[in-house]
Amino acid sequence: MLEKVILSILGVGKSKSDLRKQTLEKVRSIVKKDTSEDLEPASLNTYVEKVARNAYKVLDRDLEAMKTDGFSEDEIYELSIVAAFAAGEARVKLVTELLED
Numbered sequence: 648m649l650e651k652v653i654l655s656i657l658g659v660g661k662s663k664s665d666l667r668k669q670t671l672e673k674v675r676s677i678v679k680k681d682t683s684e685d686l687e688p689a690s691l692n693t694y695v696e697k698v699a700r701n702a703y704k705v706l707d708r709d710l711e712a713m714k715t716d717g718f719s720e721d722e723i724y725e726l727s728i729v730a731a732f733a734a735g736e737a738r739v740k741l742v743t744e745l746l747e748d
Contacts, residue, residue, distance in 0.1 A: 649736060656729050661721035666691075670726055671733045674699040678737035688716040691726065698730040 657667050669686055676683035677699040686692040690712035697705050713723050 652732065653736075656725070656732055660725045661719060662725045667725060667729045670695055670729045674730050674733035675737045678734055679741060690716045691718070694723075695726070695730045698727060699734045702731065702734075 653671070657664055657671070660667065666686075670691075673683045673686055673695055677696065686695060690709070694705065694709050694713055697709060710723060714720075718726075
């Protein structure tokens, strides 16, 4: 089922598919290893880091910074969905691995 969701969120959208894939991998890496490669522009990197680690800390100024860097509201929405999904997915996989050990 997770694979269907992944295909859906990485499919056709307003944001570039490869940017959504990079976002997915970045968040997976943050949750699993607490480190990741930076995304460009910096506003996207900051935003994705916040969504992955502490989504409640996302502020209007984070969204405005992304808009200033050229992201539309639809693109921000899509990237938010990818980041939030990836954070949840990575945490479920991590817990599953721990339970299996």
